[in-house]
Amino acid sequence: MITYHYEKTIHKKNFLHYSYLSYEKSLSLYAYEQAAFYLKNFVDFYLSNQLIDREILQKIIDLSFLLQNIGKIEESIGYLEKGYEWACKNNRIEEEIEFLLKIGTAYYLLNRPNALPYYQKALETAEKHKIMVKNPYVYTFLGAIYYFQYELEQADYYLNLSMQFIENGSLENTIRTYGIKCWSDVAKASFEEALKSVKEMEKLIPQIQNPVFLAQIYHYCSTYYNAIDFEKALKYAYLSYMHAEKSNSYVFLYSSLCTKGMVLNRMEKSEQALKSFDEGLEISRKYQIFIGEDMYYAQKAFTLILLKRFEEANQLYEDFQKQKKEVHEGFLSFLVFIYVRVAYFLLKERYEEALEKIDEFLNICENKKINIMKPSGLELKIFILNQMQKTDEAGKIKTKLEDLLKEKPELFFLKTEAEHILSLVRESKNSRKPGAFLTQNIKESFQLNNIVQLAQIISNGPETEDLLKIILDKALEMTGAERGILLLFNPKRQEWLYSVRKNFSNPEYFIPESILKDLESHKKGVLLNDLAFSREENKIFSALITPLIFKDNLIGALYLDSSLLKNLFCQEDLEILKVFTSQASLALSHIQSDSPLLEKQEEEKEKDDVYERFNISNREKEIVQMVLKGLSNNEICEKIFISLNTIKNHLKNIFKKTGVKNRIELVRLFQGEKE
Structure with missing residues (x-):
């Protein structure tokens, strides 16, 4: 409250004094968010007034550490770049090197490729001025970068360099060096070497009160125990999370949740593991932590x-x-x-x-x-x-x-x-569907009857559009599916056309492209009883997709699903559908060459592309379609029950959007797209 009071007065000296005291108190309590808030007050004043010296540079570095731990990494870069700029202008080489390293670390946490160039530039600057970098910090982070790329020899080279100077570094860097070294050894399955690093870290635990440092130790060690002792690994992952939460260290909250999920998988608790990964990804999105x-x-x-x-x-x-x-x-x-x-x-x-x-x-x-x-x-x-x-x-x-x-x-x-x-x-x-209401023999008989009925219907020569609907209806009856789609494949455009949908509340429902691409490549029916594309508003428990093939050419597909029953379909359904779809494919084979339906759908697709390109609204689209049919303004009024002036206003907007001057040019625009 004292700090807040002085911020609102002209007593800036008192404001800075109490801001700094509040920062120190917050830091002693490991309240990093509060500490960052008060230190920002202090640093912002000196930066805005260009009152920068070595002490203020150190405070910028301290502030960047706090900001990075609470997930404000981008903000930390802004402060570090200001410090680096001042160091360069004033020829402060050692500070210049320090800021390059800290900026590199921020980009490392953001998982951006420019982390490595900053570290390398720091070392090149040091070499140019014949400065021996004895702070293990830079070598540890270089080791970490190469570890995450699984360049383990390079990682070990820099980690060993870091170990040579470990006494010159901070406690945090000591922990990080042992931690990354442990991970590298685990990756190589050098468990005895990894255990040495773990023991060094565990020896530090009784001496440490800072929850951020404890979160780091438990995180690094839990990864080792994940290969040796699952129970201990899970305990350490929980301890890491608990200490990170205590200090609002979102970086280690994020890290601990990943380790926790991996351990839970090893313990065959995968539902819990999935929740852990989702929670970690939410922290990643919220705080922009991408390492x-x-x-x-x-x-x-x-x-x-x-x-x-x-x-x-x-x-x-x-x-x-x-x-x-x-x-x-x-x-x-x-x-x-x-x-x-x-x-x-x-x-x-x-x-x-x-x-x-x-x-x-x-x-x-x-x-x-x-x-x-x-x-x-x-x-x-x-x-x-x-x-x-x-x-x-x-x-x-x-x-x-x-x-x-x-x-x-x-x-x-x-x-x-x-x-x-x-x-x-x-x-x-x-897997087979549980509790089916029909025995397999009864079901097969029912399916065969539908195949015979389809053959009889085909012999009567129905119109193509009617035939498509009949094929889908029979497929739904045969399998007990709740909903279905019959798609036609256009080999010329390499596109799928959604010809008939049945029982879908959402007319814009689409099957994921990856599933259709698989069907194009392998031309085999697939059970989709564990759907990736199920969404909360459109939950799907069972599905299958099977191709329509004529003379080895893909001409379409049947997609069937259920939002009510799990594991509704089985392999036998695919087998019986092969017989059914072979009949359907024969009946639909003419679509590939001379079907008016396919031509009509192609035309509609091309028109839709134009509507989308010019941002034509649904009402405007309706009017365009009537213009293309040759209807006058008065005839359009009668069809859609709106006034003549409204029609004229709509046409004016359409002409403006498409850049045409009159109805004739509008018709040419759409016909031109087709040509």
């Missing part, structure tokens, strides 16, 4: 595999790929994503692709010496080779795995983990 974001998404996808939600896991991978463009091949997350992809391919029995991916996985492990992941990869490769009848090669890989586990028996749990994934794949393949 390790790739790993969060990869581990979430892996968790979905453990929950037998294969389609959703694969969709998450594809969405993340689109969002991030690519996942760096050195990142551990890249390996986890490959693992997820392999599991998905195994479910779909796409063994060639699974083998290609698992070889990629094992090559990265070998080249980067990531021994911790090898047993899982080798176990999956043995299974894939056996499925492909390559038993001799599978035998050689089995021997290789056995030799590895003899050398490092502590990795056996990873072989078990891979076996568990394979069992989940088998369970998902063999």
Whole structure:
């Protein structure tokens, strides 16, 4: 209150004095948010009045540390850049180096590639002025950057440099150096070396009161115990979270939740793990903390595999790929994503692709010496080779795995983990709908009757649009599905046209592109009982999609689903639908060449593109369609019950949006699009 009072008066000296006292008091209580608030008051005054000296530079660095811990990383960069600018102007080389390092750290926390150039520039500046950087800080963060890229030799080089100067560093840097060194050793499966770092960190625990430092120690150590002692790993992850929460250190709240999720997966508590990953990602979005974001998404996808939600896991991978463009091949997350992809391919029995991916996985492990992941990869490769009848090669890989586990028996749990994934794949393949109201024999008889009825209807030669509706209706009857879509495939445009929808409340409902792309590539029906594209407002419990094929050419697809029953469809449904769709495909084969329906849908698609491009409203679209049919303004009035003046105003707006001068040019615009 005293600080607030003096802020509103002309007594700036008292305001600064009490701001600093409040900062020190908040810091002593590890209340980082409050400490940052009061220190900002202090620093802002000196910066705005250009009253900068070495002491104020140090306060800027202290403020950046607080801001980064409470998730205000972008704001910290602004202060650091001002300090760096002053250091450069005043030829303060040591401070210049310090600020380069701190700016690099901020970008490291944001997971941006320009972190490394800042560190390198700091070292180059030091070398140019013949300054020996004895602060281990820079070497630790360089080690961390290379660790997260899984360049483990480079990481070890810088971490060993940091260890040489560890006595010159802060307690926080000592913890970080041991922590990253521990992680690097775990990745190489050098558990004895990792344990040395863990013991050094655990010795520090009784001496530390700062909850941020305790959060760091427990976080680093929990990662080690995740490979050795799951119960202890979970305990340490909770302790890390608790201490981070106490000090509002959002960076370590975020980090601890990832470790917690990974441990819960190891303990087969994947529903809880999923909640942990979602909570961490929410903190990431809220506070713009992106270091390790790739790993969060990869581990979430892996968790979905453990929950037998294969389609959703694969969709998450594809969405993340689109969002991030690519996942760096050195990142551990890249390996986890490959693992997820392999599991998905195994479910779909796409063994060639699974083998290609698992070889990629094992090559990265070998080249980067990531021994911790090898047993899982080798176990999956043995299974894939056996499925492909390559038993001799599978035998050689089995021997290789056995030799590895003899050398490092502590990795056996990873072989078990891979076996568990394979069992989940088998369970998902063999799943059958529970409690069906029809026995299989009755159901098959019912399905065959529908096939016969379709043949009779086709022989009567119905119109194409009627035929499409009949095919979809019969498919719904055969399978007990609640809703359905019949799509036509346009090979010329490589596009799917949504021809008939049944029982959808949302007329704009679309099937994810990844599922349709899979259908184009493999031309096989797929069960989608663990849907990725289900949303709260449109929950789907069961679904399938099957192609319409004529003479090896894809001409369409049937999509069926249910928002009421789980596991409604099984493999037998796909088999019986093959017979049904072969009849339907024969009847629809003419659509590929000369169907007026397909031409009509193409025209509508082209028109829709124009409407979207010129931001034409629904009412304006309605009027344009009537103009294209040759209706006059008076005739349009009668059709849609609005005044002549309103029609004229709408046309005026349409002409303005499209850049045409009259009705004739408007018609030409749409016909031109077609041509």
